[in-house]
Amino acid sequence: xxxxxxxxxxxxxxxxxxxxxxxxxxIERWFRLEWMEHTPPFYTSVDLRNAGFKLAxxxxxxxxxxxxxxxxxxxxxxxxASMAAIEKICPEAKNxxxxxxxxxxxxxxxxxxxxxxxxxxxxxxxVRLGTLDESIKEPTDIExxxxxxxxxxxxxxxxxRLGLKHFDPCTILLNNxxxxxxxxxxEDLHEQxxxxxxxxxxxxxxxxxxxxxxxxxxxxxxKLLGMDPWLINPMHGECDEVDFQDGAGLECLQTQVxxxxxxxxxxxxxxxxxxxxFVVVKADNGTHGMGIxxxxxxxxxxxxxxxxxxxxxxxxxxxxxxxxxxxEGVPTYERMNxxxxxxxxxxxxxxxxGGFYRVHAERGIDENLNAPGSxxxxxxxxxxxxxxxxxxxxxxxxxxxxxxYGVIARLAMLAASYELAVTxxxxxxxx
Amino acid sequence: xxxxxxxxxxxxxxxxxxxxxxxxxxIERWFRLEWMEHTPPFYTSVDLRNAGFKLAxxxxxxxxxxxxxxxxxxxxxxxxASMAAIEKICPEAKNxxxxxxxxxxxxxxxxxxxxxxxxxxxxxxxVRLGTLDESIKEPTDIExxxxxxxxxxxxxxxxxRLGLKHFDPCTILLNNxxxxxxxxxxEDLHEQxxxxxxxxxxxxxxxxxxxxxxxxxxxxxxKLLGMDPWLINPMHGECDEVDFQDGAGLECLQTQVxxxxxxxxxxxxxxxxxxxxFVVVKADNGTHGMGIxxxxxxxxxxxxxxxxxxxxxxxxxxxxxxxxxxxEGVPTYERMNxxxxxxxxxxxxxxxxGGFYRVHAERGIDENLNAPGSxxxxxxxxxxxxxxxxxxxxxxxxxxxxxxYGVIARLAMLAASYELAVTxxxxxxxx
Numbered sequence: 001x002x003x004x005x006x007x008x009x010x011x012x013x014x015x016x017x018x019x020x021x022x023x024x025x026x027i028e029r030w031f032r033l034e035w036m037e038h039t040p041p042f043y044t045s046v047d048l049r050n051a052g053f054k055l056a057x058x059x060x061x062x063x064x065x066x067x068x069x070x071x072x073x074x075x076x077x078x079x080x081a082s083m084a085a086i087e088k089i090c091p092e093a094k095n096x097x098x099x100x101x102x103x104x105x106x107x108x109x110x111x112x113x114x115x116x117x118x119x120x121x122x123x124x125x126x127v128r129l130g131t132l133d134e135s136i137k138e139p140t141d142i143e144x145x146x147x148x149x150x151x152x153x154x155x156x157x158x159x160x161r162l163g164l165k166h167f168d169p170c171t172i173l174l175n176n177x178x179x180x181x182x183x184x185x186x187e188d189l190h191e192q193x194x195x196x197x198x199x200x201x202x203x204x205x206x207x208x209x210x211x212x213x214x215x216x217x218x219x220x221x222x223k224l225l226g227m228d229p230w231l232i233n234p235m236h237g238e239c240d241e242v243d244f245q246d247g248a249g250l251e252c253l254q255t256q257v258x259x260x261x262x263x264x265x266x267x268x269x270x271x272x273x274x275x276x277x278f279v280v281v282k283a284d285n286g287t288h289g290m291g292i293x294x295x296x297x298x299x300x301x302x303x304x305x306x307x308x309x310x311x312x313x314x315x316x317x318x319x320x321x322x323x324x325x326x327x328e329g330v331p332t333y334e335r336m337n338x339x340x341x342x343x344x345x346x347x348x349x350x351x352x353x354g355g356f357y358r359v360h361a362e363r364g365i366d367e368n369l370n371a372p373g374s375x376x377x378x379x380x381x382x383x384x385x386x387x388x389x390x391x392x393x394x395x396x397x398x399x400x401x402x403x404x405y406g407v408i409a410r411l412a413m414l415a416a417s418y419e420l421a422v423t424x425x426x427x428x429x430x431x
Numbered sequence: 432x433x434x435x436x437x438x439x440x441x442x443x444x445x446x447x448x449x450x451x452x453x454x455x456x457x458i459e460r461w462f463r464l465e466w467m468e469h470t471p472p473f474y475t476s477v478d479l480r481n482a483g484f485k486l487a488x489x490x491x492x493x494x495x496x497x498x499x500x501x502x503x504x505x506x507x508x509x510x511x512a513s514m515a516a517i518e519k520i521c522p523e524a525k526n527x528x529x530x531x532x533x534x535x536x537x538x539x540x541x542x543x544x545x546x547x548x549x550x551x552x553x554x555x556x557x558v559r560l561g562t563l564d565e566s567i568k569e570p571t572d573i574e575x576x577x578x579x580x581x582x583x584x585x586x587x588x589x590x591x592r593l594g595l596k597h598f599d600p601c602t603i604l605l606n607n608x609x610x611x612x613x614x615x616x617x618e619d620l621h622e623q624x625x626x627x628x629x630x631x632x633x634x635x636x637x638x639x640x641x642x643x644x645x646x647x648x649x650x651x652x653x654k655l656l657g658m659d660p661w662l663i664n665p666m667h668g669e670c671d672e673v674d675f676q677d678g679a680g681l682e683c684l685q686t687q688v689x690x691x692x693x694x695x696x697x698x699x700x701x702x703x704x705x706x707x708x709f710v711v712v713k714a715d716n717g718t719h720g721m722g723i724x725x726x727x728x729x730x731x732x733x734x735x736x737x738x739x740x741x742x743x744x745x746x747x748x749x750x751x752x753x754x755x756x757x758x759e760g761v762p763t764y765e766r767m768n769x770x771x772x773x774x775x776x777x778x779x780x781x782x783x784x785g786g787f788y789r790v791h792a793e794r795g796i797d798e799n800l801n802a803p804g805s806x807x808x809x810x811x812x813x814x815x816x817x818x819x820x821x822x823x824x825x826x827x828x829x830x831x832x833x834x835x836y837g838v839i840a841r842l843a844m845l846a847a848s849y850e851l852a853v854t855x856x857x858x859x860x861x862x
Contacts, residue, residue: 024552024555025525025526025556026525027555029522029524032518032523032524033522035518035522036522073504075817075818076508076815076817076818077507077508079818080508080511080512080817081511087463087466091460091466091467092460092464093460094456094457095456121821122817122818123459124456124460126456351511351514386506386507386510386553387506387507387510387553
């Protein structure tokens with residue numbers, strides 16, 4: 001049973017939902033034409049925030065975990081989408097090598113891995129797991145809480161190819177976001193498909209670039225629908241060379257925060273929104289909910305305590321933070337009983353295959369819900385995003401809301417595809 | 432609730448199921464490579480017969496009705512598959528013109544139409560219905576039993592394009608099998624996509640051609656799996672210039688029936704099958720379960736009664752029968768309680784999107800269950816065909832059986848794609 005979300009939404013979001021439903025043929029056509037020019041990432045998850053007065057992506061993940069949180073009913077959709085992806089990438093493929101994160105003591109992550117192995121096996125591929133953990137020298141079984149097991153194997157690199165013992169894959173799929181840098185073993189693989197590409201990893205990727213390109217996408221899309229792009233776009237600024245420990249670069253941060261709060265205030269005034277604006281400062285290469293803080297006044301930055309400075313200085317795999325993005329805070333007004341909920345949408349190739357709500361009882365509407373260490377409850381979308389019901393009263397239909405979430409998530413995915421194209425270090429080769 | 436099928440299957444089919452599950456990566460790869468060379472029909476349904484000792488397609492429909500019989504859970508799969516199809520055919524499409532059968536008093540057919548309209552609307556297309564019924568001069572509403580309505584509109588033909596008033600489609604989708612011949616209004620449309628092509632209609636198409644090409648496909652596939660193609664191939668013969676009314680050509684029919692019964696008998700002996708062989712004589716251009724009879728002995732043909740002669744002489748839309756196919760009879764050993772059941776698998780583009788069982792309490796295991804006038808009960812597949820469970824005991828798992836059905840149905844679809852290529856009257860143009 002999936003509980004009902006208690007959310008009364010009013011105002012601009014309902015208008016947006018209605019406009020999207022009315023414009024479905026135009027929207028789907030627009031996406032089809034975009035995908036003729038741009039290649040979607042292999043898989044993507046997008047965190048959304050629905051404030052009632054605006055709906056925006058706040059993070060786009062190109063190495064998604066959490067596939068285990070989708071319902072079983074979504075599995076055939078994921079398999080079919082993965083079939084479509086493999087058809088295009090490497091139709092002659094028999095073998096897929098999946099490279100996971102190293103933190104294999106996290107049973108939630110293991111459940112995600114098991115689900116990915118299942119999806120690609122049902123796609124008709126031999127799937128095996130190769131680990132970047134060099135301490136693993138032999139095939140090693142890891143038991144999952146449900147009694148099933150996964151086998152991690154050491155990678156086997158030859159001059160031109162990467163595989164495992166007796167296993168030569170056509171496609172290598174990363175489920176490791178490369179926060180720690182690009183491992184040598186993955187470099188210079190030109191004969192196999194390595195997906196997502198190395199420059200999609202957090203060693204290279206920057207959130208500010210993504211949201212700069214998302215803004216372009218949001219503008220194009222808003223023109224199609226004849227609406228203000230702000231309704232779907234979180235504004236942002238950025239600062240380079242910030243050092244939270246010694247305080248260097250904090251003037252830039254204060255200036256940017258102040259400017260962005262001012263912009264948000266003006267937008268709130270324009271729309272008659274009676275709320276206190278806030279911004280979210282994030283490590284520009286951060287992930288896993290690390291290196292994030294909420295700021296309501298630039299003055300708060302003058303006097304950060306040691307704990308906050310530590311939190312903001314280092315992100316996953318011990319990477320130091322020097323670049324930050326300052327993002328318009330989008331409160332989430334979805335509730336599951338009394339708890340704050342934020343939707344996460346999952347895509348394989350260009351298709352939305354499901355989603356869930358991150359539900360967090362102890363966090364506020366202006367806080368990051370993907371908090372490391374603390375827990376959230378996943379609440380799978382009860383229905384697929386493919387089944388909107390035109391004609392139903394705006395805001396009253398879960399399928400219609402899911403369709404809208406699917407559209408916004410696809411816009412973020414499209415921005416990621418722009419991003420991967422413009423940040424491709426080998427782009428000249430194809431130009 | 433979907434009832435459980437009471438079927439104990441033993442013998443070769445379980446071995447086949449096991450071999451298919453073990454060979455999934457090879458099978459899916461084989462299909463991917465075939466689809467690189469061949470274009471799948473837009474949509475297809477395939478009637479299967481599971482005899483326990485063999486599993487074979489007995490009819491392949493390129494203008495499928497019955498989409499209403501699939502479960503609601505399959506709808507997102509159908510939408511996603513239809514998105515993939517439209518992407519390839521006409522990505523810039525906004526409008527789809529659907530041309531239905533004329534028999535719009537059949538509420539089952541209307542429910543199928545409504546479901547097709549729903550699928551293509553959710554794909555993101557403006558869908559309207561244009562009728563070949565020339566008595567309809569104005570947009571005409573037809574009410575469905577559930578209170579919803581469909582609007583049939585007169586076709587509007589210009590020199591180069593076909594559409595409706597204020598409606599210019601990129602793609603025209605036929606759900607009319609053209610048994611009555613090719614209407615002038617559909618000829619010489621070179622600017623729009625007309626799908627399936629005109630030569631897929633029963634005015635041109637012949638079952639014998641389809642099963643000749645299916646035999647080729649079955650042989651190729653059986654080589655991949657290292658098995659006897661007979662396990663998945665219904666043998667067949669054919670006769671031209673048969674006239675059931677005046678008895679002309681009946682010697683050919685007797686000879687063919689006798690020869691085929693002999694071949695089946697030898698196969699039964701080879702496999703130790705203790706059954707009485709039978710063949711099914713069908714109009715080579717027949718559809719809707721019309722023009723079909725079961726024969727156990729060639730002598731039966733010497734003395735056909737008037738009723739049988741009438742039944743075999745004329746098929747849908749009053750078309751006279753002169754060509755017949757003689758097909759190896761494949762008994763169906765699936766049961767729903769006491770009633771005989773035969774699976775029907777539905778595909779859009781290259782993807783299996785669902786299926787159902789035709790369940791008929793008053794028919795025998797050697798009879799056609801798609802009987803006009805009489806009724807069958809559709810029993811939707813409880814689970815999608817994409818979720819086989821390797822490792823489960825052969826024959827014990829519905830998902831594994833559905834996967835096998837999906838494979839055989841896709842082989843028949845592949846044969847149809849070969850068929851449409853070799854029977855294309857404009858093939859020289861592309862050669």
